[in-house]
Amino acid sequence: MDFPQDDLKWFGEGFDGFPKKLPDDVVEYIIFIIDSKLSDIQTRERLQTFQRALSTLEKKFLKEYIWQRDSINLELVREEQRWLLRGRTNYGDSVADEWLIVYFLQELSKEFKDAWIRIYDSDGEFLLIEAANALPNWLNPEVSKNRVWISNHRLLVIPLGKDEEPAPLKRSQALQIIEATPARPQHYPKVEKEAFHRLNGYPAAISENQHHATLPLPRKVAHILHISPPYIAAIVEAFYLRDPISVRLLQPEQSKTPLTFPPEDFVDVSVRFTKVLYAQLLGQQWSPPGSWDSALETLTKSGKPSEKAEMGIKMSAGIQMLISHSLYASRKPTREIALLLEDLENGDDTLPTDAEIDSWPKRSDDEGWLNIDFSEFEKELDGKGGGKEAFGDKTAQENLRKMVERFNSFLADDETGIEGADGGLDPMDKDNDSDAAERGWDDPEETDAEFAEYEAAYSKFITLSAAEKALLTDEARELALAQDAEKEEDDEIQKLTDMMEAELFSHGALNVNPKHSRESGQGLLGNDKGKGKAKLEEIDEEGEETDDDDILDEDYNLADNMLKAFKNQAGMAGPAGNMMKLMGVQFPQDKDDEVKSGTSVGEGKST
Structure with a gap:
């Protein structure tokens, strides 16, 4: 089995390679033998003995065990001038496989007191995740890498040094600390109890x-x-x-x-x-x-x-x-x-x-573990379980109780009240945007129906096969491309609109407040006596002109300028004529043009 190397330096001194992340549902584990009295060859032999001890445990407890995907495995490798054992297991949907590996490694650490073991998965230090409620304040995901070890059946944590900045350790740094000061890694009983609580039912849980x-x-x-x-x-x-x-x-x-x-x-x-x-x-x-x-x-x-x-x-x-x-x-x-x-x-x-x-022997086990008593389940969620099991599966029942216990402990903790729960958040974790009403969209808390619809759709999606998911992804990609094309088309139309608007402005068609005089009797609303606009003016009780004048001025000037722009086209195609055609208005040729061309209304062409 090939494993990623940790000593990459591709772009100059000090570059350790791109960050490597385990695939989902994969747990990785490494074992070191740390004993200054042992030579390099003796260390290798000690690790080989560890491998044989693991095989003995497998034969003892796993005669009928079925691994979801991969089994536990340890390969002897040499990295950074030292021998170690490394293994990786894809446990799929069976978290029980992952905890079985933890159990085996913890048991072997009792026999091999000079063994130092790290185990982690795609979530990182998952043992600390189990013990989240009991961790010291300084031990957070940002600093925990390479600080959590199993040794001599205990969970040990390398604490921050006196003048050490909060940061994760490199593996070489952690090993140097263990070799130089083996007493420095600390044992936190409460953290260990929480981290290993899933192992309480082992080895009986293996057959169950x-x-x-x-x-x-x-x-x-x-x-x-x-x-x-x-x-x-x-x-x-x-x-x-x-x-x-x-x-x-x-x-x-x-x-x-x-x-x-x-x-x-x-x-x-x-x-x-x-x-x-x-x-x-x-x-x-x-x-x-x-x-x-x-x-x-x-x-x-x-x-x-x-x-x-x-x-x-x-x-x-x-x-x-x-x-x-x-x-x-x-x-x-x-x-x-x-x-x-x-x-x-x-x-x-x-x-x-x-x-x-x-x-052949025939056996049919009871399927009660598949059943859930929802009344008892709700009591468990409320922390009022009466001893009756909501699940047929004792392990599931215990995990549920543990979860509720942790949640209740958090709520009951005086240090995690309003100040603790909210005050300890990173500023980026707070939603300090404007209220939903100010943003102009619905409050998410009031859209339960939409959320339920989304949740149902998502639940249906994750049960699909890989091929079906890929097909839906392709369809979504095609839809996104179509939407992008539509957006590009809208952008092109907007550009054409802007060009037409600029053309109309150049002819004065959109100038609603022109600064020029207009003689009486000329224009769209004029008459012989020059009173077409004056008849529509109104004066309020205080003698001030009403807003109707402004409205009329805008309408009048827009129509007047549109006619002038159309006239300037001299019968050719242009923006004013095109715009009016789009609105269903067909202008006749201007009367002045008809006279100049030798025609009169109703007479046709002159001889």
Whole structure:
């Protein structure tokens, strides 16, 4: 396994490379042996002994354990002139896998007292996140990197030095501190208790994380899972993350490829899941296509419980997707299943008979852990739990109680009142914008319906397959591009409008208050006696002219200037004529122009 190097210096001395972030749902762990009495070779041998001790623990506790994706692993590597063990595990949706690794490393630290262990995930120092309510004020995410270690079954924190500026440590700095002053890392009992509270049920929690169910499966699928039960994780994941290509591969008439695991020849077998895997498979809504739907109907008519029949069909489809989709071709379970299929084809192995399958142990666990008593759940949220479990799962119940306990402790803390809770915030964390009414939009607190609609849409989106998400993303990108094109078009229209406005201004068409005299009887509202405008003037009781004059002046001048601009076009196309056409007004040729051209109204052309 390749790991990112921490000693990159690409752009000159002092540059340690770009910040590296772990992928989501991945936990990484490193182990050092720190003992000044050991030579380099002895340190390496000590780390190899640590590896063997881990293998012993796995054999003792993980005989039937199913990892969601990757198992715990330790690789001996050399970095920065020292030997260390490094491992990385993708735990997917199973947080239990992550805490199992913490448990193993903590247990091994009792045997290897010279081992110093760091464990972190994409959230950073997740052990401190668990202990957030008990941390000293100085220990925040900005300074915690490389300060949190497990040693001798304890959680130790490297505190700030006397004159040290609050900042994270480099790994080399942390190791130098541990080697030079091993007593400096501090043990905070309250922090440790909170950080490790999820380990209270171990090692019993390892077996409690499993779930068994008896399901109808095709004989070939039952044979594969009987040989290696952990394949169930890859099968469920292939079904859970199915995309349109996967569904197409279930239909030979479309994929033009025969099914490796056709939905036929069903037998009842006991399947071992983790609780996460079982819940993932059970909760999926799916309409099976073609022969899969027919097989489901046949199973139901034969008396199989509909829920169990659906689970069996989903598993059958999942292993077909796993073995035939190119996306999973390089996965270890896929390669191993392919080898087992080759043995069946070559005659090196045979499918089990009904008698053999009947001899296999069958086990069906209670599914009460899937149920929630909402009345008790609400009591737990209110901190009034009466001892009755809201969940069938004791671990989930304990985690809920812990969460409520922390929240209540925070509220009850005198130091985190109005001054503490609000005063300790970074200024950038405060919403000091103007009120919603002043901004001209609705207050978010009053838009519950819109938020609920968004939350429902988001919940639906995160359950989609990767391919479906990619399709929606592409559609959103196309929509954004279309909106950008529309905006560019609007900008172009605005430019043309500005040009037309400038042209009209140049002809005086938009000059509503021209500074020139106008003789009586001339213009749009004039008459022979020059009283057209005067007749509309009104004087208020105090002898002052009313606003009607201003309105009339604007209308008069706009119309007058528009006519003049049209006349200046001399019968040619121009902005004034175009604008009036857009408003549905068709001007005749000016009378003065008609006279000059030798025509008169109603007479046509002169001879």
